[in-house]
Amino acid sequence: MKRIKIKELLSNSSQYIDQQVVLKGWVRTKRGNKHVAFVALNDGSTIHTIQIVLDVAKFNEEQLKDVTTGACISISGKVVTSQGAGQSIEVQGDTLEVIGVADPETYPLQKKGHSLEFLREIAHLRPRTNTFSCVLRLRHAMAFAVHSFFNEKGFVYVHTPIITGSDAEGAGAMFQVTTLDLKNPSKTKEGEVDFTKDFFGKATNLTVSGQLEGELAAMALGEVYTFGPTFRAENSNTTRHLAEFWMIEPEMAFYEIQDNMDLAEEFLKYLVKYALDNCIDDLNFLNEMYDKELIERLKSVVETPFVRLNYTEAVDILIATKQKFEYKVEWGIDLQSEHERYLVEKHFKKPVILTNYPKAIKAFYMKANEDGKTVRAMDVLFPGIGEIIGGSQREDNLEKLQERCKEVGIHENDIWWYLETRKFGSAPHSGFGLGFERLMLFVTGMGNIRDVIPFPRTPQSAEF
Amino acid sequence: MKRIKIKELLSNSSQYIDQQVVLKGWVRTKRGNKHVAFVALNDGSTIHTIQIVLDVAKFNEEQLKDVTTGACISISGKVVTSQGAGQSIEVQGDTLEVIGVADPETYPLQKKGHSLEFLREIAHLRPRTNTFSCVLRLRHAMAFAVHSFFNEKGFVYVHTPIITGSDAEGAGAMFQVTTLDLKNPSKTKEGEVDFTKDFFGKATNLTVSGQLEGELAAMALGEVYTFGPTFRAENSNTTRHLAEFWMIEPEMAFYEIQDNMDLAEEFLKYLVKYALDNCIDDLNFLNEMYDKELIERLKSVVETPFVRLNYTEAVDILIATKQKFEYKVEWGIDLQSEHERYLVEKHFKKPVILTNYPKAIKAFYMKANEDGKTVRAMDVLFPGIGEIIGGSQREDNLEKLQERCKEVGIHENDIWWYLETRKFGSAPHSGFGLGFERLMLFVTGMGNIRDVIPFPRTPQSAEF
Secondary structure (H helix, E strand, O other): OOEOOHHHHHHOHHHHOOOEEEEEEEEEEEEEOOOEEEEEEEOOOOOOOEEEEEEHHHOOHHHHHOOOOOOEEEEEEEEEEOOOOOOOEEEEEEEEEEEEOOOOOOOOOOOOOOOHHHHHHOOOOHHHOHHHHHHHHHHHHHHHHHHHHHHHOOOEEOOOOOEEOOOOOOOOOOOEEEOOOOOOOOEOOOOOEOHHHOOOOOOEEEOOOOHHHHHHHHHHHOEEEEEEEEEOOOOOOOOOOOOEEEEEEEEEEOOOHHHHHHHHHHHHHHHHHHHHHHOHHHHHHHHHHOOOOHHHHHHHHHHOOOEEEEHHHHHHHHHHOOOOOOOOOOOOOOOOHHHHHHHHHHHOOOOEEEEEEEHHHOOOOEOEOOOOOEEEEEEEEEOOOEEEEEEEEEOOOHHHHHHHHHHHOOOHHHHHHHHHHHHOOOOOEEEEEEEHHHHHHHHHOOOOHHHOOOOOOEOOEOOO | OOEOOHHHHHHOHHHHOOOEEEEEEEEEEEEEOOOEEEEEEEOOOOOOOEEEEEEHHHOOHHHHHOOOOOOEEEEEEEEEEOOOOOOOEEEEEEEEEEEEOOOOOOOOOOOOOOOHHHHHHOOOOHHHOHHHHHHHHHHHHHHHHHHHHHHHOOOEEOOOOOEEOOOOOOOOOOOEEEOOOOOOOOEOOOOOEOHHHOOOOOOEEEOOOOHHHHHHHHHHHOEEEEEEEEEOOOOOOOOOOOOEEEEEEEEEEOOOHHHHHHHHHHHHHHHHHHHHHHOHHHHHHHHHHOOOOHHHHHHHHHHOOOEEEEHHHHHHHHHHOOOOOOOOOOOOOOOOHHHHHHHHHHHOOOOEEEEEEEHHHOOOOEOEOOOOOEEEEEEEEEOOOEEEEEEEEEOOOHHHHHHHHHHHOOOHHHHHHHHHHHHOOOOOEEEEEEEHHHHHHHHHOOOOHHHOOOOOOEOOEOOO
16 A cells, blocks of 8 residues: 555545555654553654554554654554544554664653754754754745746746855855865965965855856846855854855846835745745744744735835934934944844834945945945845845946946956946846845744754854 | 836737837847848847837937847837748837947857857856857756656755765765865864864865755655755866756655656656746757757657666676677676667667666665665666766665675764664665756757856866
């Protein structure tokens, strides 16, 4: 008989009543008495377990002893309406096979309620917990929703390079990638590292953003997006930073800053709505266990138009309020998390898109406004998260872009290929970046970014 | 008026007849005479161009001069039935804006028929060619089909780590990732590189495969897959190798080798059928320009059951044939491309799945057969490509796996977390890897792997 998944059984339970089924999965708990044993079985397809009822007299005692938390078993039996509370159906076991034991003396996931810190140390086993199976199914759903959203709109998914010889994006400290002998690297006569001997014939790093390459593709294919890993070699041990994380970066020809904001808002609402529509069981669990306002907050984002506001107006609001901030507010500062969260959580009580930031605090490629002081940047600020999206209209005028490169010290030789998109068939275009793990923090309600990625990479930590 | 994309206009042309539209895109060609100019406009949404007809008398002469190959323009005008050959509709231009010029003296993509080698040197512009826009749209379609296939089946997409402290997979030479000062790396008293001073506190590399981590997730979530970049620091300058490429790696609990073969065959057929169903315009172009048998070959893969054959039987066939091979065939050898292609292209004339390979030529994690000599490996061999998928049932018995680690010199300390999946709740499971660029070679008919990825990374080459 073909095995069915527990999600399938529970979703279509009425059609399985009185049918024989085969189930395979891992034991979450076993309880009972001398006559009957109740096994809660999970196979990862859903947060829910199915109750297996075993008539103790029908089974070998030794075999039943091996049915412990974490053990892998196969069961065949009949689906019946459950008499117990908490489930509508259960399976009366006919045959039982213990596929893989889990010694109760050594299996680490015995008791309920391990700390998240402890679970990080056993990241190879934590997907077997309710919490992480929820997070990982939601992560899948969000990734699929990203691709579905852009595919429906005719965007082209572009794999921008991970290893890069360019460091012009300037988004942060980079990891070096090399095949040189670290103990005795080749040196030039002048005693410098001789990168001509390295694999790529020059110094290379891990990318901090696929944006610049994404723009190249947008100026040919119209609307594109990237979705890939990006890296920061920053020694930040916070609940918000990873050394390796995933980014989604759409780039669109013929989009001005307003179109960019429209797309960002539509995109975020689509993603959150997708989670509510497709993952409500997992969200209910997380809402119950970690964050009682999670589902309310998700619904509110889907239903509420985002506030759109100039940076300058935001600064005025922050100066006018009686709220005390650690960092003083004045025009020109890079807003801190405390400022962003005040605007979103206290002042407007809804998501905010800030635009037209001071030129001096934003990247070289952002389109200059005519005031000479601000650029067409936009940040989307979310409750509980702060900045979830950062983007801008891109400078499409070659001379202005060259001037800006000079101002910030970028050599034209290093990004000749980027500049050529402005030289040949240039067009207004825009784009933004969504940190996938920031999105996952928002959608799951988890508090630490290490808990929304399967195997976190942070300073001093690259296990598994 | 809102701009529409050319794909939308051409797909629903009858409903746009006599309507005013706004189109934006890049000029492919301009021809005509003193009275009328015909502009072929492309916006990346489709391989097709739309013909714009400009009554020369209605436009500024200087402006028309700027309408050259590669220039970006915006046009508004009326859609009419075309009198000319080669298109059913055209647009009579009313207003014209040249958004970005492309100086004919310097714009590199002037003439038709640039060599693929030349286009690699201008990878920032080659998406603007017909060939690469086709390849990139197909690449998008195949990536989306991968996600759709697994999502429909309830698989969970798992982002396995890119930076890894483990090199146990042993699939090839690795790139080092470091923040140490390459000129003067920290050294221990013994004069060795002191990796405790490195970012992660130990030596780290770029992953060669997400399989081991994928297995961890499969033993919790049941069915998972990865789709991410992988790396080989091998000095191979061939048409089949990249230093950075994308891999898809499903891992499934409770799948034995037959289930694994079933999934691989279904998966490949789904992908190829998706291309035929969704990208026929792009395929027609590639079929016409590069490979007259492309579409026939794709259809044949969808329709033909794959041959399934033991390695031993394959060796017998290769020994029995009169065909001369460069490498002599005997039981135990790793089959060469010439052998694989003989089986697929000459002997069977259809895709072949080879199984039960000699233990000695396969990886440590593959499940041993009872004969003690072979393992439950499988390779899927494709016409024109050779191996497109490699996979196996995984060794799920802890003792056998430990023994195998010892034989091949892998220290248990380095993969304690991998071994623990066999210690706690182990289950039969299987998986495979599909090189995404191998798939793209097959689907596009292109001959060089550098031409199916936007920005290829190869020895001595990491531009853009």
